[in-house]
Amino acid sequence: MSVGAPKIPVVVTEVVQVNDLIKRFRFQRRDGDAMPTFSGGAHVVVEMDDHGTRRMNPYSLMSAPSDTSGYEISVRRDDVGRGGSLYMHTHVQPGMEMVLSHPVNLFPLDNRAKKHLMIAGGIGITPFVAQMAQLQAMGGRFELHYSMRSPALGAYAQVLKAHYDDRVHLYYDEEKQFIDLKNLLKGQPLGTHLYVCGPKGMIAWVRATATEMGWPALSVHSEEFLAPPVGKAFEVQLAASGKTITVAPNQSLLEAMEANGVEAPYLCRGGACGQCETEVHRCDGHIDHNDHWLTDEQKASNTKIMPCVSRFAGAALVIDR
Amino acid sequence: MTKTEFEPSIKSRPVYGVLEAAPGLAHLIVADGEGADAVTEMIARAGTAMLASTHIIYMPGPNGCDKSAALQALGAAQFRSSPSFAAASSRLAKVVADAHMGTQIYVAGTEGLIAQVCQAVAAQGLPYESVHTEHRGSTVRRVQCVHCKGITENVTHDPFKCSHCGLSLFVRDHFSRRIAAFQGVNIDAEDPGLVPDSVERFK
Amino acid sequence: MSLDFNDETFRNDFTFKNSPKAIKRFPFPFPEDSYMYSVNMEPHVPGPKGSVFEHMFDVDEHYVAEMRDRAQVLADDPLRCQSLPHMELAGWDLLELIMESKARDYPQWFELHKNGNHWHWINRPLQIEQKFTFMDPTTLPCGPMEYITRQTQGDFTLQDQRDENLWVEAGMVTTQADWSLDFDIGMNFHQWHAPVPKAHEMGVFDRALKFLLKLQHGAPVRRFNWTMTVDPLLDTSPENYPKWGPGKTTMTPETIGSRQHLRVELQTLHRLPRSNAIAFPIRCYLIRFEELVTVPKWGRRLHRVIRDIPDELATYKGFLRNKPLMVDYLAQFDDGAPTSPGFWAD
Incomplete structure (x- = not known):
């Protein structure tokens, strides 16, 4: 926002x-x-x-x-x-x-796609529910592969199956059903886009397999919101507003700034969008960079921080807010 | 002979890399003229295993350079030598339309060829940027006249006369991937007849 | 033609002119006495009553004549309006945004009645009445973007957002400052701005792109751009450059006040809801130098801006040739007095 x-x-x-x-x-x-x-x-x-x-x-x-x-x-x-x-x-x-x-x-369909191939794990099904409704209305081609722990925990599985029939494929871990990803990725027409939303491990697995099978990175899309991790309390100096604030164990740095009346930009609050990126003036200690936004070099240099998910431990952290 | 080094330019001007084999279920390679060398060098580095799933389409360069024998000798699963891009384009369109995700696409040679192959691939929905490219050989340009919309192939001089409408055009570095051409703009619009000397910029 | 709208032309006999009221509300783009590129974006919130910012889409006295000129440009060259196949949804988003805004802001001229997807649109100034089914292009005489932008002043482009970039993939471009939609359609943000000198090195486009990628629905922004045009020509396209280019060569000290125009673009940016695309209306306002200098502050300031602008920029904007004539003409309206900050007339 x-x-x-x-x-x-x-x-x-x-x-x-x-x-x-x-x-x-x-x-x-x-x-x-x-x-x-x-x-x-x-x-x-x-x-x-x-x-x-x-x-x-x-x-x-x-x-x-x-x-x-x-x-x-x-x-x-x-x-x-x-x-x-x-x-x-x-x-x-x-x-x-x-x-x-x-x-x-932050997880849009590529409307140029010849076909949309969707892979969902658990609660990662939710964006696909809206996307399938939109594609259905527009006459787009899609196929969903939805993996969950058990029928009891498979939210919306039966509803989606009933509505979209053979465009929806369900997999239950407890019944030892797993997505045969290699076979699935083999037969797709040129111009297919692949989308994955689910646990971190699933996203990494789908991305790695797609690369190995020759899929271009630009044809593969994923979304993972991070919940801001809990941690130890830490202190931060806000250079622009001249305040020193304490971030509580179950609070994010962004939330702590807001609680102290310091407005900072944001969109996703989950380390994905880059909107809250903030300059670090001084870092005497260690930043836990929990975001997906900064590059590895940026993270290593400790010149920027994403206050929505990242935390700090050490003597002093001064940021440009 | 190695890849062509171009002067740094504006952001719409394409830049090319060096062909490197990437993992894939199938490989489609298109080359013209000296681009054949980039292909043989890539296969020499990557090993011949990929040839069993490789389709090569080759044509002579605009300067007449023809290395089809060397490419044919590689022994790819499919090889086609075409007299020109125009002659090869319907085959290319069919092969791309039938291809599946996991097919790696490589183009080596002149800018006109690279641009037209990328255009054909993008038309089937594969991201334009996912095509592997390397420039070799002639630097002649494919230029669209912004006024009459006609495309002149193999432009060597700047300014040059549009082969369709006859206006004197200067050749910009502004490049359209959709049209697969550089832009040509009338040089004497404000002062008709005042055309600077034509210089051979592209060989 | 009704009393609200001028009967005027932007070609041949060039009868275009601004009424005193239009001069008073002209969007003079220079907040200070000098000019350099900047991202300079601000929220597109309603501005003072009567100003060009009062409404989301400004409709002024030139509306009917501009739409007539657009129809003529399209008849001559249909490639000025194009939409790549995946952009139709964004076209519907744009149609909805414009119809709702105009019906709300100018109820005396426009009406929109909705019954589910059955829509009824009335445009009185252009004498159009259309019943159609929203999202069904077969119920309109042309695509949704073309339909609504044939009835809306200013150029429009629609940008798809993907791969951390914006791609200009649809547009209606008939009042442009010398760029070709037909050539540029399909380009990303950096590619389509590639010919602009200096600004890339200054990081202007990187910053602008970063900002726009996060543009939110319901929070449009705006900025100005400007250039110079000889004669009140809306269609200064590269396609027709051989036709309008020679006009620059016949300027004299006697004609500069009446033929030279400052061309201002009020650019707004809107996130579209269904398509996640960004709509980029580029609204062109023209004012002849004679009209502009009737506001003393603007005469003084324009003189200083043009006098001090680097030649590279003047070349890019296409007025280097006549810059000395402009400076000489404007100098007589600059008494050296200080100007107040901001662009509003004193």
């Missing part, structure tokens, strides 16, 4: 327990107006007031992009995380008022 970008005041209209781990939330505008349409793959940042702590988590939109009556997201409960997903699961009820960002797409 750029500072000053518009936000959408919403009310929660539906909370559905999809399975043991996942809840689905529906939001509609408080003023009754239409939501903006969006492109499949987009996310919104959901603002939460968790008993005085302001949390802002990105979630992929999974409702049909053409449905302007409301937005839907799915949230997987993370019992050891910082609490954003737990807050959504335990406190968010129908009727509650919340605030969303406008949709932002």
Whole structure:
């Protein structure tokens, strides 16, 4: 979110327990107006007031992009995380008022593709749900391969299968079903684009296999949001605003700046988009660069930091905010 | 003879690399003129195993350089010697349309050839930048007249007369991948008849 | 033609002129007495009433005549409007953005009625009434981008976003400052700006691209660009350069005030919702020197800007040949008095 970008005041209209781990939330505008349409793959940042702590988590939109009556997201409960997903699961009820960002797409379809080949792991299914709805409406060719732990934990698997039939392929780990990736990547027509969303290991596996099989890097797309990791508290000097702040163990540096009244730009809050990139004036210690944005050289030089996910340990960190 | 070194230029002007074999299920190689050397050198480095899944399309360069015998002798699974790009283009289009992901595509030779192969590949949806390229041989240019839209092949002089509309054009480095040509713009539009001496810039 | 719109031409007899009201609201692009490239983007939020910023898409007294000129350019050269196949969705996004904005901002001239995907559009100034199905191109006389931009002042390009770059892959370009859509379509951000001198080395395009890749839906931005045009010619295309180029050679001290025009582009950038593309309207405003110097501050300032501009920039903008004539003419309106900051008239 750029500072000053518009936000959408919403009310929660539906909370559905999809399975043991996942809840689905529906939001509609408080003023009754239409939501903006969006492109499949987009996310919104959901603002939460968790008993005085302001949390802002990105979630992929999974409702049909053409449905302007409301937005839907799915949230997987993370019992050891910082609490954003737990807050959504335990406190968010129908009727509650919340605030969303406008949709932002860091995982767009390449509309030139002759065919879209999608690989989802677990909760990574959500952006594909919206993308398939959009492709279906536009007459695009697609195929989904969706891997999950068990039928009980496979959110939306049966719904998607019923709706899209043989364009959807399901794989259950517990039943020892695995995606035969090499065979899958072998027979695709020139101009196919490959998309993967799921756990880190799955993304790495799909990317490495595609490279090995001769797929160009520009034909392979992935999205992985990082939850800001928890860690030890640390202190940061903000040079531009002349403040010294403390980042709590379950808080990100970005959140700590916001809590201290220092506005910083952001879009994804998950280390992927680059919007919050900040100059480091001085680093006497070690930065844990947890993002996907900075290059290895930039990380090694400690001249920049991504405050949404990265942390620090050491004597002094001075940044340009 | 090694790859051609060009002067640094504006950002739309293509830059070329050195052909290096990459892992792939199949390999399509297109070359003209001295580009044949880049192909034989690549195979010499990579080993001959890839030849069993390689298709080579070759044509003489605009300067007449013809090394088809050397390429044919490599023993690729498929080899075609064509008299010109125009003669080869329908075969190229068919091969690209039938190809699958995992096919590596290589082009070596003159800029006109590289541009037209990349154009044909991109038309089938493979990213333009994923084609492996190396420039060898003649530096003559393929230039589109921005006024009449006609393309003049093998331009050696700057300025030159458009082979279609006859206007005197200066050759810019501005390059369109979609059209596979440099841009030619009328040099004496403001002062008709005042055309600077033509210089041989591209050989 | 109604009283709201001028009956004027941008070719042949060149009857284009600005009314006193249009001069007063002209978007003079120089906030200070000198000029150099900069990214200079600001939020495209509504500006003062009556200004060109008041509405998302400014409709002014030249609207009907400009649309007539566009139709003539397209009849002569249909390649001025092109859309690569994957950009149709962005065309619908643009059509929706413009129709909704105009119907909201100018209800006396435009109406949009929606019943699901069945839309009914009324454009009174151009006497157009169209019922069509949104997202079904067979229900419009041409593609959605072409349809709506035949009814909207300014050039338009649509940029696809992928691979950390922007790709100009659709456009309606008939009022351009000497660049060819037909040649440039399909290029990425750096390729299509390649011919601009100096700015790459200054990092202007890297910074602009980085900014635009993060442009958010609902938060459009704007900036100015400018050049010089002899005679009020909207279509200064490279395609037709042999036709309009000679006009630069017949300028004299007697004609410069009436024939030389400052050409200002109000460029806005909008993230489009369904396609994730960026729409880039480039709205051209022309003002003859005689009209411009009726605002004393602008006369003084333009003199200083043109006098001090590097020749390389004047060459790129295509007015080096007549720069001395311009400076001589403008000098008589510059008494050396200080000018106030900002571009608004005093």
